[in-house]
Amino acid sequence: MTLPSSGQITLNQVNVELGLSGTAQIGLGDSNVRGLFDVSSGQITMSNGYGKSNAAYVAASGGSVATSGNYKIHTFTSSGTLSVSEAGNSAGSNTIEYIVIAGGGAGGFDGAGGGGAGGTIATSFNPSATSYTVTIGGGGSPYGGDGSTSSAFGTSCTGGGGGGAKQQGGRFGGSGGGGGHPSGYGGGGGVSGQGNSGGNSRASNGGGGGGKGGAGGSNASGGSSYTWLDGVARSGGGGGGNWNGAPGNGGGGGAGNGGYTYAGQSASANTGSGGGGSGNLGAGGSAAGSGGSGIVVARYIFQ
Numbered sequence: 001m002t003l004p005s006s007g008q009i010t011l012n013q014v015n016v017e018l019g020l021s022g023t024a025q026i027g028l029g030d031s032n033v034r035g036l037f038d039v040s041s042g043q044i045t046m047s048n049g050y051g052k053s054n055a056a057y058v059a060a061s062g063g064s065v066a067t068s069g070n071y072k073i074h075t076f077t078s079s080g081t082l083s084v085s086e087a088g089n090s091a092g093s094n095t096i097e098y099i100v101i102a103g104g105g106a107g108g109f110d111g112a113g114g115g116g117a118g119g120t121i122a123t124s125f126n127p128s129a130t131s132y133t134v135t136i137g138g139g140g141s142p143y144g145g146d147g148s149t150s151s152a153f154g155t156s157c158t159g160g161g162g163g164g165a166k167q168q169g170g171r172f173g174g175s176g177g178g179g180g181h182p183s184g185y186g187g188g189g190g191v192s193g194q195g196n197s198g199g200n201s202r203a204s205n206g207g208g209g210g211g212k213g214g215a216g217g218s219n220a221s222g223g224s225s226y227t228w229l230d231g232v233a234r235s236g237g238g239g240g241g242n243w244n245g246a247p248g249n250g251g252g253g254g255a256g257n258g259g260y261t262y263a264g265q266s267a268s269a270n271t272g273s274g275g276g277g278s279g280n281l282g283a284g285g286s287a288a289g290s291g292g293s294g295i296v297v298a299r300y301i302f303q
Helices: 011-017 031-037
Strands: 059-061 064-068 071-076 080-086 094-101 120-124 130-135 149-154 155-157 295-301
Touching: 031 064, 071 080, 094 149, 094 155, 120 155, 149 295
Parallel strands: none
Antiparallel strands: 059 080, 064 071, 071 295, 080 130, 094 120, 094 295, 130 149, 149 155
16 A cells, blocks of 8 residues: 555554564654665654655566456466566566466367366466566367467466367367267266366267366266356367267367367367367268367456
């Protein structure tokens, strides 16, 4: 908080502004008080403190930068560096909130499972004035390719598992890929804290890929997506393909729908969502969807 711009200023208020206990013993001639009041030497009075603040705020550069109210938001859709020039303090801001999303898995081949979402972690840290490397993982390629790892600020997320082909289980990943048809082929497991398992197969359809918000369905629906503080849904599981009927829908966040007599859809770029599994090979549904590439988003209070 800022000291009053008129009237009485108490030592308690000065202590709080300096980040001290309200009852701490201080004097007007102390160096920290002189620094706050901007009076390096000579006479000093309480009125020198009018409107003064000890607040410092995080400042950084890198990625695509936007402003929303008192927040700066840095979005990385490709690998880069967040360079922090000011770490801030508790009187202003000294925390960066962020989300890391790995690349999503691709859909599998022939009535196949949907791809799992890339591993997703949302957390925060207190930065130092230094540069931080940001690595963005690519989405998996058909058929059934796993997504690649994304990392930033000491957090690493596993790529989404690829969807299983006909008579194959889904692959393990941040979220697991769905199993391929017919019945009896399980979805791949997900990394605890990063995602969920893919869905099991049924007689004619593959299971849905797991999403950050939930597991993939054996009815071919992709696991649900996750919405972070920026209000954008990402990390949904890809829909499973169907060999003889309606395929599964992706779990949102740009995830791909499964195929039938048409191709499985690719996930949207930089969502970390899974691609849709392929459908009936003999009826035009052979192609599967690619997984969406990953993303890192960071935000902090800058004023």
